[in-house]
Amino acid sequence: MNNELLKKAHEKIPSVPVLVNLISKRERELINGAKPLVKPQSLDEDKCDIALREVAEGKLIAEIDFDAIAKAEEAKTKWNQKHVNVNSLYSD
Numbered sequence: 001m002n003n004e005l006l007k008k009a010h011e012k013i014p015s016v017p018v019l020v021n022l023i024s025k026r027e028r029e030l031i032n033g034a035k036p037l038v039k040p041q042s043l044d045e046d047k048c049d050i051a052l053r054e055v056a057e058g059k060l061i062a063e064i065d066f067d068a069i070a071k072a073e074e075a076k077t078k079w080n081q082k083h084v085n086v087n088s089l090y091s092d
Contacts, residue, residue, distance in 0.1 A: 002049050008056035019055070022062045026051040 013019040030036060030047040037059035040050055054060035 001046070002052065005049055005052035005056055009052045012055050012058065013062055018062050018064070022055065022060070023048060023051045026054065026060060 009023070010016070010019060013022065026034075027047045030050055036050050037054045038050065038057055051060070
């Protein structure tokens with residue numbers, strides 16, 4: 001993995017978890033035969049580096065569904081309110 005590409009991609013997507021998931025998913029797509037959004041620099045260029053360049057050059061972006069995140073957090077809160085926290089039973 002090229003550290004310079006990683007830094008450039010991180011500037012475009014500052015959230016590390018989002019960046020890691022995006023690059024991982026895109027790398028799998030490239031391995032499975034997806035066409036790169038940027039011209040590979042060589043025939044044996046690492047798929048991870050291609051994905052990082054796609055992000056760094058603005059060809060690949062991440063969209064975040066904040067409504068879905070809010071719904072998941074709400075469901076988690078409701079679940080926690082209905083169930084006893086096992087850790088609290090043993091904390092003295």
